[in-house]
Amino acid sequence: MEGAREPNARRRPTSHTTVAVLLAVAAVLAAAIGARAALLADEGSDTWHGAVRADVKAGAAVVEDSRFVYGEEAAQAFQLTEAKLRARELRKEASDRSGEAKALLEAQAKEQDQLAQTLSQSSSVAGDPRYAARDGGFDAVRRLADRRAKNPELTRLDPDATEKRGADRSREASLLVGAVVIVAIAFLLGALAEGFPGLRRILVPAGFAIAGIGLVAALAVEVSL
Amino acid sequence: MKDVDLEAALPPSHLSPRFRRWLAVLVGVTALSAALLSWVESESGRQEELAFVQASRGGLEIFVRLAAAGPRTQFTADAQRRALLVGAGGVAGVIAAPRGEPFRIAQARSAAEERASRQLIEIATRMGGIPDDGAPLDPAARKAVATELDEFGPIVRRQNGAVARADRYGTRQQRSLFALGLVAIAASLLGLAGLMGDARAGRISLVTAASALLFALVVAASAFVG
Numbered sequence: 001m002e003g004a005r006e007p008n009a010r011r012r013p014t015s016h017t018t019v020a021v022l023l024a025v026a027a028v029l030a031a032a033i034g035a036r037a038a039l040l041a042d043e044g045s046d047t048w049h050g051a052v053r054a055d056v057k058a059g060a061a062v063v064e065d066s067r068f069v070y071g072e073e074a075a076q077a078f079q080l081t082e083a084k085l086r087a088r089e090l091r092k093e094a095s096d097r098s099g100e101a102k103a104l105l106e107a108q109a110k111e112q113d114q115l116a117q118t119l120s121q122s123s124s125v126a127g128d129p130r131y132a133a134r135d136g137g138f139d140a141v142r143r144l145a146d147r148r149a150k151n152p153e154l155t156r157l158d159p160d161a162t163e164k165r166g167a168d169r170s171r172e173a174s175l176l177v178g179a180v181v182i183v184a185i186a187f188l189l190g191a192l193a194e195g196f197p198g199l200r201r202i203l204v205p206a207g208f209a210i211a212g213i214g215l216v217a218a219l220a221v222e223v224s225l
Numbered sequence: 226m227k228d229v230d231l232e233a234a235l236p237p238s239h240l241s242p243r244f245r246r247w248l249a250v251l252v253g254v255t256a257l258s259a260a261l262l263s264w265v266e267s268e269s270g271r272q273e274e275l276a277f278v279q280a281s282r283g284g285l286e287i288f289v290r291l292a293a294a295g296p297r298t299q300f301t302a303d304a305q306r307r308a309l310l311v312g313a314g315g316v317a318g319v320i321a322a323p324r325g326e327p328f329r330i331a332q333a334r335s336a337a338e339e340r341a342s343r344q345l346i347e348i349a350t351r352m353g354g355i356p357d358d359g360a361p362l363d364p365a366a367r368k369a370v371a372t373e374l375d376e377f378g379p380i381v382r383r384q385n386g387a388v389a390r391a392d393r394y395g396t397r398q399q400r401s402l403f404a405l406g407l408v409a410i411a412a413s414l415l416g417l418a419g420l421m422g423d424a425r426a427g428r429i430s431l432v433t434a435a436s437a438l439l440f441a442l443v444v445a446a447s448a449f450v451g
Contacts, residue, residue, distance in 0.1 A: 030260065041267065048278045055282050059289035062369045070296035074352055078304045078345075082311065085344055089337035101330045108334065137348035140300075144370065145361040155363040163278065170271045177264045184260030188253030195249020 015200055019193045022207045026187040029211055030180045033218045037176035044170030051162035061154040069144045077126040077138030080119040085136075087112035172225040179221060182214035244423040244431070248415060251435055255412050258438060262405045262445055269398035269448075276391035283384030287377065293369035301353025308349055312342030400448035407441035410434075 087109045094105035120127035125143060133139045148155050189207035193200045240248070315331075315338030322331035355371045356362050362370070414434035421427035 026256075034263070037267070041271065044271070045274060048274060052278055052281050052285070055285050058365055059285055059293075059369075062366050063289055063292040065366065066293040066370050067296045070300040070353070074300050075303065078300075078307070078349065078352065081348055082307065082341070082345055085341045086311065086338065089341040090334065092340075093333045093337040097333060100326060101333055104330050105333060105337070133348075133351065135348070135351060136344065137352050140297075140352050141356045141360045141362060144356075144366065145363075148363055148366050155365065157365075159282065163282070166278075167275060170275070174264070174268050174271055177260075177267045181257070181260045181264055184257045187256040187260075191249045191253035191256065193249075194252075195246040 015197075015204070016194075018204050019190050019200070022190040022193070022204055022211070023187060026183050026190060026207070026211050029215055029218075030183045030187070033176050033180050033183065033214070036218070036222070037173045037180070039173075040169050040176065041173035044166045044168075044173060047162060047166030047169055051159045051166060054157045054162055055159040058154060058157040058159060061148075061151060065144060065147050069140055069147060073123065073125050073143060074138055074140045076119060076123045077131070077140075080116055080123075080126045081137050083112045083116035083119060087116065168225060172221055175221040175225070176218055179214050179218040182217055183211055186211035186214060239422045239424075240419075241423045244427070247431060247435075248419055251411070251431065251438065252415050255408055255415060255434075255438060258441060259405065259408045259412070262401050262408060262441070265445060265448075266398055266401040266405060269394045269401060273391050273394035273398055276387045276394060280384055280387035280391060283380060283387055287380055287384065290369050290372040290376070290380070293366070294372040297353050297370055301349060304349030304353065305346055308342050308345030311345060312339045315339055315342075397448040401445050404441040404445040407437050407444065411437040411441065 090105050090109035090112065094102045094109060097105060125131060126138065131139045131143050186207045189203045189210065193203035193207065196203070315335030318331040319328070319335045322328045355373070356367050358367075360367060411434040414430045414437065418427045418430035418434060421430060
């Protein structure tokens with residue numbers, strides 16, 4: 001009798017085997033989706049760190065450019081403007097005077113001219129007509145813009161976009177872990193099928209269906225994001 | 226002497242239908258709890274890291290805006306002070322000048338310097354002015370250089386909010402991790418219960434596993450309270 005039953009048993013899997021297959025499928029699916037989620041989470045994390053690095057780089061460039069333009073170049077340009085203005089006003093005042101007063105005021109104006117000349121020679125930017133403001137003085141904003149344009153790779157940095165990219169990757173990882181929860185329901189049904197043999201006919205196909213839904217959900221996450 | 230396979234020598238474990246049902250339910254719930262807690266842990270970790278990144282970037286933004294706007298405001302203040310000194314120098318010359326021709330020369334000089342001073346104040350204000358939207362500057366530089374003091378309040382509040390969020394999600398992540406550990410213990414106990422069968426030891430294992438599972442869920446739920 002035993003010998004006669006054995007070939008049939010080999011051909012058709014027993015219900016225990018089906019449950020075992022369901023549990024194994026659920027476990028393997030959960031592990032595979034979990035591994036992919038871990039990779040994506042790592043990628044998202046790295047991208048976020050990249051956003052911080054980009055922010056540091058971009059911020060340092062802005063700070064240095066602002067310090068250089070306003071702290072050094074604009075200060076020198078203002079001294080130059082001051083010398084030129086004082087020379088002009090002294091000369092204007094001298095033109096209304098005569099004698100010793102005129103000579104003294106003109107001498108002081110000349111002194112300011114010389115100072116302006118020295119300042120112009122010491123800075124290529126302070127006296128550059130490109131940065132001469134319409135109402136007098138120095139166009140610091142234009143100068144800052146030109147200085148920023150020298151390093152386009154720094155002005156193109158967009159830490160917000162990098163952070164968003166990282167958030168997308170990370171959200172994808174989280175959704176994949178959500179798909180693992182669906183697969184875990186399949187595992188639950190498989191386990192229940194083992195404990196409640198009477199419901200096995202319903203629980204096992206439902207378990208396979210839910211495992212399939214979990215797989216489809218994971219693929220949908222992978223494709224859509 | 227004959228070799229004995231110890232595993233084969235052990236009596237097969239007996240599982241009553243009731244014990245089997247409990248074991249099956251608990252195994253299933255354990256698997257589901259593990260997946261759910263993994264999701265909570267992963268999501269909390271993700272939110273915590275994002276909040277930390279935003280907090281770091283917020284701190285950086287505060288520093289960059291302070292450091293980038295500082296030279297502009299400092300320049301304006303220095304240049305205006307310098308312009309005032311030009312006018313004050315002329316007046317001081319008048320006060321110090323003796324009567325007669327030197328006094329008249331000092332007056333003439335003072336008049337010239339006062340005019341220059343007024344123009345210089347205007348120029349200093351324009352040079353250190355806030356770049357407007359039409360300025361040929363890239364947005365990051367414009368925003369940083371144009372920062373004014375009243376803008377820091379919202380940035381600081383946003384940054385502090387990110388730190389608080391990181392703290393909240395960090396607690397959630399730690400508790401879900403602890404709960405996951407408890408679920409792992411429950412799973413081990415359930416395996417042991419399955420091996421021991423419906424004997425006293427098996428039942429103790431089963432009850433302990435159920436308790437560990439329940440405790441794990443309570444711990445995980447506590448992370449969402451408060």
